[in-house]
């Protein structure tokens with residue numbers, strides 16, 4: 136977080152989170168060949184690429200794209216909603232998975248592929264978007280039930296106050312990182328190119 140990064144957003148999502156802030160990604164977008172995409176990514180002054188969506192794991196070419204980006208020396212983060220297996224992604228020291236666990240406010244918690252938690256590695260991260268106390272309790276209970284080998288992020292849902300969330304985390308002594316969406320603090324809802 137905070138490092139210059141190319142955000143690459145794929146079209147289509149199999150989920151419909153109640154608070155989704157990128158519904159345009161369900162249908163909008165253009166087809167682009169991998170060669171042209173690599174060229175476009177190289178045109179930005181960044182060594183990191185965040186592959187997000189929509190749901191990037193719905194695109195078969197995402198796996199090939201990750202391999203090409205890694206071969207070209209990029210650090211790659213794949214952001215995924217948690218409902219599709221991450222096991223097909225390349226194992227590489229420069230590839231990290233940012234895996235969501237959807238909390239009750241999303242109305243998508245039943246879609247979680249819990250086997251994904253077992254596929255996480257120390258260089259990955261597990262993320263919960265928290266919209267209130269019920270979500271916090273859900274996330275805390277997930278952490279108590281599962282061994283998580285990587286950092287855990289609690290991200291306040293847009294409009295959710297940070298202070299109560301910080302108080303709950305400290306009261307429970309949870310070893311998690313409370314992080315807002317930095318790009319929204321900088322650019323708001325402005326869309327990229």
Ligand code: SF4
Pocket residue numbers: 148149150151152154155156157158160188189190216
């Ligand atoms: S997984 Fe992401 S893109 Fe899909 S509905 Fe949820 S928030 Fe929106």
